[in-house]
Amino acid sequence: MRIWNFAKRNFKELIRDPLSIIFAIVLPAFLLFIFQQFDIPNDSYKIENFTPGIIIFGFSFITLFTAMLISKDRTTSLLVRLGISPMRSVEYILGYMLSIIPLIIIQNILLFILAIILGLNFSVNIIYAIVISIVVAILFIAIGIIIGSIFTEKASSGISSIIVQLVCFTSGMYFPRELLGKTFSKVCEYLPFESCVTIIKGIMNNNLEIISTRNIVIFCTYTSAILVISIITFKRNMVSDNK
């Protein structure tokens, strides 16, 4: 019950900040719309390829909101008040995660509706893609928890924007990573963002062959490692803030 109670509070905090809505939904929707207005001779910009990239791009803002929410809770001492209460660390983490999931679902549904209006064929695979994207979003929420647990509110927004840029440049959403040269392409291959886009793309287009074992291993490894690190960092910094 405490988890739901905390998640409800976090959700209210998020949706009452208009910037969250603008960055999480309006900006990705605008980019999806605008890039479909040009006839760019590159497969990356075809609606069936570009939509998954935009979904993951939207998730990078989820990292930003999570980080800012947690860092704000630290600076306003709300976490001190809660630290004295009977709430346990796992209840905080799950409370933060659960509060973001409705935002992810709303974001996905609106972006897919726009994609369908712009020419994406509707199929049941879109529903599957939405479900899987919730799992993928855990990675982005966990990154946000780490940033929010370490940095101040101001620094959190700056650090999170690095994640936004990393997603843009390394996920292959705007251009194939091979265009960036051998070394950078290799780096992108071992970062999780391209795998995230590929997994959503494969499911959404019912083209599971494009999802390689490497994509699954990289995604699962990063997500589980970052999740564990986020729990440890949050617990440790909640205490160290109070030293």
Next chain:
Amino acid sequence: MLAIETKNLTKVFKDRTAVNGIDLKINEGELFALLGTNGAGKTTTIKMLSTLIFPSSGEIKIEGLDIIKDRQKIKKIINVSPQETAIAQNLSVKENLEFMAGVYEIQNKNKKINELVKMFNLEGVLNQRAKTLSGGWQRKVSIAIALINDPKILFLDEPTLGLDVIARKELWNIIEKLKGQITIILTTHYLEEAESLSDRIGIMSKGNLIDVGTTEELIKKTNTNNFEDAFVKIVTGGEL
């Protein structure tokens, strides 16, 4: 019965001893003020007493419960109003009260909230978002929230810091009303606040609890005319 008892309570941070073996006894229903200059160790002491950080050594008993073994039980019977107001800024006053009632899993939630609204005269600001409230109102809400679980012990950390005279007097009246009903541990930099509100005062310096007593006792002991002089004499060892 003792509300709080510490024996040789110590907290060491790497190479710095923040709290150095203090023995403290606070009675049930007492309003105990903890005073000291910056870095005296009072905040660290409060954090240990309120389960926020673990002591390096020594013992703490809260209402007879051990701070290490009975941590979860203790958390249910204490509460705090931190120095920063620690309220959810985008939630209304009512939502803040409901949220904290949920955290403590209060059974008769609405009854308790109505009681606090009445006690703190929150009717007029109930649906207002916390971030739009003045400093004085935010403090009131912060203390109201801290009473949501009917705590046996309430920690008030600098409750009137930065408030104007009127807002401060209003909060003093509220704290006066709570006196005797629950045990209150108050930290403050305002000597007149400690003098006016507390039953006893503990003075800390460089991690040590150097004196404890009523204001009258401390004035008499130091052979001074007022509490401010007594405090300065105790903290400086009579050098000033």
